[in-house]
Amino acid sequence: MRARRVLTGLVVGAVIATTATVAANAEDTLAGAPRAAGTPIDVPAWRDAPGEGPAREADLTEEQRQYEAHLRLQAAEADVAEPGVSDAARSLQGFDETVPADVPSAGDDAVPSGDAGPAAVGATGAATDVATAEAAAGFTAGNLIIDANFYNGSAMSESQIQSFLQSKVGTCKNSYCLANYKVNTPTRTWSWGTCSTYTGGTAESAARIIYKVQRACNISARVILVTLEKEQSLISDPDPGLGQMQKAMGYGCPDTSACDSTYYGFFNQVYAAGRQLTWYGNPEGSFTWIRVGSSNRILYHPDASRCGGSDVVVQNRATAALYYYTPYQPNSAALANLYGTGDSCSSYGNRNFWRLHRDWFGDPRVKLDIPWTRYAGADRYATAAAVSKATYPNAGVPVAYVASGLDYPDALSAAPAAAAQGGPLLLTGRTSLPSATAAELTRLKPARIVLVGQTGVVSGSVHGALDKIAPTIRVGGADRYATSRLIADYAFGSASIAYLATGTGYADALSAGAAAGKVKGPIVLVSGRAGSVDSATRGLLTSLKVGEVRIAGGTGVVSSGIESSLKTSFSVKRYGGSDRYATSAAVVRAAYGTGGPAYLATGTAFPDALAGAAAAGRVGAPLLLTRPTCVPSSIASVVQDKGITQLRLLGGSAVLSDRVARLAPC
Structure with missing residues (x-):
């Protein structure tokens, strides 16, 4: 239905367009239009004569x-x-x-109502x-x-x-x-x-x-x-x-x-x-x-x-x-x-x-038309291999990490370790090595392979298959927290900065893992609802000579008690937001300068982002979480403020649609 315009307002010199204040989708509330030369205009009383205005x-x-x-x-x-x-x-x-x-x-009655609305x-x-x-x-x-x-x-x-x-x-x-x-x-x-x-x-x-x-x-x-x-x-x-x-x-x-x-x-x-x-x-x-x-x-x-x-x-x-x-x-x-x-x-x-x-077209306040590429394969294992190929195009890497693609905890800690040591993170099944992973390892020719997790997570048969490609060692503990500490101890002789994240969720640790890899520091998983930091984690941080601990997530995921207890021995900073996307944005804002690429991963699943976090950490680029079909405003503003020059989408279009590449807002 077309709304009738209501023409109201002051005549403003050289301002052009039309008004509608009756219907929300009607024309704009505007004023004035440029006039042809010679068109008469009343001279206001404040002006002595046409062409002579106030001094200032x-x-x-x-x-x-x-x-x-x-x-x-x-x-x-x-x-x-x-x-x-x-x-x-x-x-x-x-x-x-x-x-x-x-x-x-056509008259005012013919002026349409503007946008048809959400549909x-x-x-x-x-x-x-x-x-x-x-x-x-x-x-x-x-x-x-x-x-x-x-x-x-x-x-x-x-x-x-x-x-x-x-x-x-x-x-x-x-x-x-x-x-x-x-x-x-x-x-x-x-x-x-x-x-x-x-x-x-x-x-x-x-x-x-x-x-x-x-x-x-x-x-x-x-x-x-x-x-x-x-x-x-x-x-x-x-x-x-x-x-x-x-x-x-x-x-x-x-x-x-x-x-x-x-x-x-x-x-x-x-x-x-x-x-x-x-x-x-x-x-x-x-x-x-x-x-x-x-x-x-x-x-x-x-x-x-x-x-x-x-x-x-x-x-x-x-x-x-x-x-x-x-x-x-x-x-x-x-x-x-x-x-x-x-x-x-x-x-x-x-x-x-x-x-x-x-x-x-996307948020007009965020630079559009940023060049983008997609790293994707037929499944999570092939996607990890595609990320590896893009990050390490030449054979002869010093190390490759392999972790379960069926669960996230071990791989979260492995991502910054792989980045710091100069190799990719690839994924495997529990009892068999996927062909995409085997092929990528064969191409890479790593000097060694680090298999993350105990046999209950990744079986001995996988270990044996890896050992045929390159010498393989297993790093794993009694639970996800012990495995996290063992990886940090294995990969880092010392680290000035360490990140802490909950071990009962993956979202906060993904962006933090990439940031940790950038500064060559570990990400250590903790039981976030504990009243204070556990002695094993405190001992690890002390042995690594950590000076600053960065907590990823708000107090709902890593308690204020843990933060307070850490402050007795370390400088502590917390980066959290109202949701996983705002937390991702907060982590990235604090850790990165301007320019360069950014990796985008879905915040609703973990597999593709695991390999992406290791790659992002290696090249010093941020990893940002987004929704599958749109970009939250907190993430879009980071892309804008950081002057991101390239977007790298992790996963196929079923995981992240092309609308994400266009920064379509949620």
Whole structure:
């Protein structure tokens, strides 16, 4: 059902788009539009004469700054245009998309309601299963989208755009439907420090227009696609009307008057909006009143006296550009009902932009298009072998560790030991050596093999098979804790740092194991609910000359009593979070600098991550846990903050979907 727009608010110079405050999925609450040169405008009383403003910009009120910007825009247009005609109007004349004067506007009733809601979104086209409260908690008014995702002229290919349009709309019902739409386009040049020349063509598809504007203006096609949806539902609507096409990007549609027909038409809208969004970020341009890196007052609604606003530190040029285009932020009511309506002071434009981008392409605040690769095999044993091959491409490693692939405790401690000693961790069954493991060991030609666990975990027949490949020793104790201590004692003569984790769960120890391998220290498993550290663990840490103990996990998994008792002899730091993903993020934040690759493993199973932890520890890269089909916000923020340059997925697509590689948010 299409909602009727409510056009309200102040006219803000050079701010362009449309408003809807009735329905949450309706158009944005916006204000103002650039006017053609010579368009009359009332001169406020505070200004003595047109062209002469106060001496200092800092003395201006918000309204005064906006008026000054409007005059600068008019002056700039006059400088580059033919007499009496703005460059925008001149550049959009004389081609097939001009709307005849006798074709009426579709009117407000024809303006669609925007995004169709959760069932219409999702990086794979399926419904996005998102808890609204959790999702909305990720919204940050000062960082709507990072510059790298906004100013990206190669974000999508033309074929990718076309496939996306088809996947979202299903079956088109008319020729305006974007998956089918074609139009003749003009050649347009804009010399004002923004877009390069757009070379026109015959019967160009919507995908081609979007692609070419992306290239010409260096504005991501994803930004254009999201804007088309939040403004006029054109991505998801199989049967759009003329009015939607005329105002496709909401460009030239101020809150206080009818849309400017100069900008009517799909090509006009996409090109003009792309140009404008680029111009907003031009450091030599006139849009300076939103100060990047500083606090700015951003309103919730055009009715400032009733609805107010809040101070927002705008973190980048892209976010500033969106606030110039849509000058309101969502209030708490709009965020509390992320796919619905808020209250009478709610505005939805920037909320819907963030939400659509997040659901379709990934969190706009996290760098997308990070190169990625997948290490996977037919089963857990073959996956471990694939990780080994990628980490150790040449034969002649000093050691290879082998542990059970059917349970996790022994392998958790083996991962940093293998990393520190320069070899992989491979997996085995209890009574037989898998062919993938045997083949990889044969290729590697290790000087020795360390088999982890007693015969109740890995049988003598496996030991015998390993011994035929390379000399094999067994390291194992009476239980998982004893085995953990024996591995640490065997692999590390000394260690300045040791990690502690519970032995009754695998999640926290996976990220910690990779971090331990990086610093050439052990990970020691403990009975996490004990009231104090056991004497055997204390003795091991002392004998290894450990100075700092890092606990992985909160007090619910490793007790405060253990922490307190360790503090009598060691420096102790704890890294924990609200869940396994937040704990993984906390471990990685503390242990790693910026740049380089990161390994991603599912947090809901252990096998693939075991070999991955050893590989990550060896190359000094973090291992981050994620959900099978999406990336928790705590993990995505680490990827962003650490400037990760490559993602390495552990396991096949049934374990980690391609959506994880695209950092699709949970």
